Amino acid sequence: xxxxxxxxxxxxxxxxxxxxxxxxxxxxxxxxxxxxxxxxxxxxxxxxxxxxxxxxxxxxxxxxxxxxxxxxxxxxxxxxxxxxxxxxxxxxxxxxxxxxxxxxxxxxxxxxxxxxxxxxxxxxxxxxxxxxxxxxxxxxxxxxxxxxxxxxxxxxxxxxxxxxxxxxxxx
Amino acid sequence: xxxxxxxxxxxxxxxxxxxxxxxxxxxxxxxxxxxxxxxxxxxxxxxxxxxxxxxxxxxxxxxxxxxxxxxxxxxxxxxxxxxxxxxxxxxxxxxxxxxx
Numbered sequence: 001x002x003x004x005x006x007x008x009x010x011x012x013x014x015x016x017x018x019x020x021x022x023x024x025x026x027x028x029x030x031x032x033x034x035x036x037x038x039x040x041x042x043x044x045x046x047x048x049x050x051x052x053x054x055x056x057x058x059x060x061x062x063x064x065x066x067x068x069x070x071x072x073x074x075x076x077x078x079x080x081x082x083x084x085x086x087x088x089x090x091x092x093x094x095x096x097x098x099x100x101x102x103x104x105x106x107x108x109x110x111x112x113x114x115x116x117x118x119x120x121x122x123x124x125x126x127x128x129x130x131x132x133x134x135x136x137x138x139x140x141x142x143x144x145x146x147x148x149x150x151x152x153x154x155x156x157x158x159x160x161x162x163x164x165x166x167x168x169x170x171x
Numbered sequence: 172x173x174x175x176x177x178x179x180x181x182x183x184x185x186x187x188x189x190x191x192x193x194x195x196x197x198x199x200x201x202x203x204x205x206x207x208x209x210x211x212x213x214x215x216x217x218x219x220x221x222x223x224x225x226x227x228x229x230x231x232x233x234x235x236x237x238x239x240x241x242x243x244x245x246x247x248x249x250x251x252x253x254x255x256x257x258x259x260x261x262x263x264x265x266x267x268x269x270x271x
Contacts, residue, residue, distance in 0.1 A: 008173045012181050019185045019208055023192035028200045028261075035204050038185075042211055045178065051218050054233055058214075061237050066207065066244050073248045074200065077255055096194030104187040111179070136227045137234065144231070148238035155242030162249035 008048065015041035029074050036067045053130040178219035185212035199254075199261045203247050210240045 018041065021034035039062040046055035137145055185208060192205030214233045221229025251261065258265055 004173055008177060012177075015181065016184055016188070019188040022201070022204055022208055023188055023196065025201075028198060028204075031201050031204050035207065038208065039211065042215055045181075045215055046218055048173065049178065049218050049222050051221070051230055051233075054214075054218060054230055057234065057237060061241060062207075062211070066241060069244060069248060070200065070204065073252060077252065077261075092197075093195045096191050099194055100187045100191035103190055104183060107183045107187075111183075132227065133230055133234075136231060141231050144235055148235055151242050152238060155245050159245040159249035162246065163252045 004048070011041050011044050011048075015045075029071065032067055032070045032074065035070075036063055039063045039067065051133075053133040056130075175219045175223040179216055182212045182216040182219070185209075185215070197263050199251055199263045199266065202263060203244065203251070207240060207244065210236060 015038055018034045018037035022031045022038065025031040025034060039058060043055045043058040043063070046052075046058060189205045189208035189212065192208065193202050196202055196205065214236055217229040217233050217236075221227065221233075254266060255261060
């Protein structure tokens with residue numbers, strides 16, 4: 001077993017454990033911290049896949065932005081108010097897990113034949129370096145980039161509008 | 172080099188875990204986090220396949236998904252905050268009003 005495979009298995013174990021932690025934690029703040037671990041392991045995967053630019057973006061956007069946003073909301077609302085184990089119906093866990101296993105089985109059934117007969121991967125590509133990604137983003141994909149910028153602006157304004165404290169008597 | 176299939180298996184497993192979370196948890200905030208988990212697993216599979224076929228298109232897609240996820244989480248949390256101002260609960264079963 002090669003060193004890279006051992007490394008992959010260790011990181012994959014951490015990743016899956018933290019993903020399970022997100023789902024099974026009683027408190028939202030624990031879920032958010034488990035999600036942070038999961039995002040960082042995914043960034044490690046991106047590095048091993050040769051996508052250095054996206055690994056950095058993953059850490060900056062997800063770990064640095066989205067998780068912090070969620071933690072801020074938990075603290076803004078108050079974790080005792082947002083509740084821990086909110087009323088589970090008795091049968092939902094069983095139904096949910098059964099549906100998830102069914103979905104995983106379908107994926108394996110669909111892809112198993114093609115996965116393991118796949119041709120060898122290309123040699124380590126230089127494509128994931130920031131320069132190459134930047135050249136592609138700002139030449140071939142310039143229109144989607146601009147649209148993403150507008151989307152983020154609209155989301156910002158929308159979030160501001162939705163979360164604004166309503167004026168007294170404006171109900 | 173680790174084969175692409177390993178990455179796809181991990182990605183599928185994380186996606187399934189996230190889906191189970193969306194189906195079983197009743198806390199709106201945790202459901203949002205599970206949706207993020209599913210989006211991220213798709214990113215992983217896109218990057219793995221981008222290496223498999225030596226094509227940068229997959230990485231550009233991931234960048235777009237990151238932008239959409241950031242927008243989604245901002246608006247989702249704003250809706251959650253605005254809803255909690257009125258009802259004081261994050262239980263998804265209580266989310267049944269479009270206006271108040």
